[in-house]
Amino acid sequence: xxxxxxxxxxxxxxxxxxxxxxxxxxxxxxxxxxxxxxxxxxxxxxxxxxxxxxxxxxxxxxxxxxxxxxxxxxxxxxxxxxxxxxxxxxxxxxxxxxxxxxxxxxxxxxxxxxxxxxxxxxxxxxxxxxxxxxxxxxxxxxxxxxxxxxxxxxxxxxxxxxxxxxxxxxxxxxxxxxxxxxxxxxxxxxxxxxxxxxxxxxxxxxxxxxxxxxxxxxxxxxxxxxxxxxxxxxxxxxxxxxxxxxxxxxxxxxxxxxxxxxxxxxxxxxxxxxxxxxxxxxxxxxxxxxxxxxxxxxxxxxxxxxxxxxxxxxxxxxxxxxxxxxxxxxxxxxxxxxxxxxxxxxxxxxxxxxxxxxxxxxxxxxxxxxxxxxxxxxxxxxxxxxxxxxxxxxxxxxxxxxxxxxxxxxxxxxxxxxx
Ligand code: LLP
Numbered sequence: 242x243x244x245x246x247x248x249x250x251x252x253x254x255x256x257x258x259x260x261x262x263x264x265x266x267x268x269x270x271x272x273x274x275x276x277x278x279x280x281x282x283x284x285x286x287x288x289x290x291x292x293x294x295x296x297x298x299x300x301x302x303x304x305x306x307x308x309x310x311x312x313x314x315x316x317x318x319x320x321x322x323x324x325x326x327x328x329x330x331x332x333x334x335x336x337x338x339x340x341x342x343x344x345x346x347x348x349x350x351x352x353x354x355x356x357x358x359x360x361x362x363x364x365x366x367x368x369x370x371x372x373x374x375x376x377x378x379x380x381x382x383x384x385x386x387x388x389x390x391x392x393x394x395x396x397x398x399x400x401x402x403x404x405x406x407x408x409x410x411x412x413x414x415x416x417x418x419x420x421x422x423x424x425x426x427x428x429x430x431x432x433x434x435x436x437x438x439x440x441x442x443x444x445x446x447x448x449x450x451x452x453x454x455x456x457x458x459x460x461x462x463x464x465x466x467x468x469x470x471x472x473x474x475x476x477x478x479x480x481x482x483x484x485x486x487x488x489x490x491x492x493x494x495x496x497x498x499x500x501x502x503x504x505x506x507x508x509x510x511x512x513x514x515x516x517x518x519x520x521x522x523x524x525x526x527x528x529x530x531x532x533x534x535x536x537x538x539x540x541x542x543x544x545x546x547x548x549x550x551x552x553x554x555x556x557x558x559x560x561x562x563x564x565x566x567x568x569x570x571x572x573x574x575x576x577x578x579x580x581x582x583x584x585x586x587x588x589x590x591x592x593x594x595x596x597x598x599x600x601x602x603x604x605x606x607x608x609x610x611x612x613x614x615x616x617x618x619x620x621x622x623x624x625x626x627x628x629x630x631x632x633x634x635x636x637x638x639x640x641x642x643x644x645x646x647x648x649x650x651x652x653x654x655x656x657x658x659x660x
Pocket of ligand 1: 320343479
């Protein structure tokens with residue numbers, strides 16, 4: 242069941258016409274389907290219903306507090322990587338005891354904020370971080386619950402920019418150092434080891450790499466528990482992929498079965514940090530055709546969304562399907578769909594065959610719900626787009642479009658008299 246469908250020639254999100262939203266809110270515009278987000282969350286959650294588990298949605302994928310709130314209401318916890326994400330989760334009503342804190346560069350003030358909030362655990366990524374957490378916890382008279390993030394050195398078979406569990410990546414504790422850091426933690430008074438964690442990468446479509454990581458984790462758990470440490474939580478990170486074009490990622494149920502076979506006879510609580518699989522295909526970016534420019538080399542369609550709104554094509558060469566909001570008759574032509582930003586990498590699609598678009602047409606960039614708005618910027622002093630959440634036959638503006646005033650609101654002209 243897909244909640245982005247044509248009714249006649251017009252594309253809808255649930256019961257709302259996307260054309261109507263583009264007219265009402267302007268473009269570029271992010272639109273999310275609440276029902277899709279919830280369906281994806283429940284599909285993932287149900288895949289693990291036979292075992293004690295906690296889903297900690299990865300806030301970085303889409304951090305709008307309205308979306309976080311939908312997930313709070315569904316019982317989700319959160320995976321955060323900064324105090325900004327912690328702040329957002331709490332604003333959205335999250336239960337801090339369902340929050341895990343990942344990331345290689347947690348600062349002392351971030352650690353302090355998380356300790357005061359009472360998060361479930363820190364996923365510790367280095368020995369120096371361990372010592373820092375212990376120090377901050379001591380200052381606050383607290384005991385910090387921790388897991389170590391293991392770098393299992395597994396090839397996730399995904400885009401090199403988004404693989405994180407290889408030896409050469411900056412993430413986690415190298416596999417051969419893991420036992421030593423667990424021993425080290427035993428010596429510290431203000432940390433309590435409660436788990437183990439790994440995250441091997443993103444947009445992973447095959448189960449092999451996940452299985453390989455789990456097997457390595459289980460071996461480590463065996464050794465760690467022999468040290469007298471009880472590993473209650475096993476956090477397996479996020480990373481399950483989605484279909485952008487013709488990928489055929491494992492369904493959450495297959496992923497679930499393949500993981501659960503390892504944990505059937507254990508009393509460990511499994512934690513997952515899915516991001517993309519929850520929100521990726523629940524969001525689209527609407528953009529208006531500004532101009533056509535045909536050169537001898539290329540046909541360009543210049544639209545009002547750019548790499549500052551959706552960075553993925555420019556950053557990773559990612560494919561996003563692009564369809565018209567209003568279907569019409571016309572010739573098919575091959576085009577590059579590009580934005581107004583002054584960079585050659587500013588494109589949304591290259592060598593794409595579409596029905597010849599005209600000035601004023603609204604195009605819909607699909608699968609833009611994950612790492613879309615959350616990676617947007619004001620580059621070229623462009624105003625960040627508005628975001629709208631659709632739920633059944635209602636829609637809500639969940640973030641207003643930037644104003645010109647917003648652009649400079651933090652900037653200060655000092656009293657310099659130029660000579
Ligand atoms: N947990 C940790 C520790 C992570 O670093 C990430 C993503 C996730 C969970 C969620 O992974 P997911 O389920 O969404 O694959 N900007 C890139 C993706 C970067 C992913 C970063 N880490 C993109 O647009 O493809």
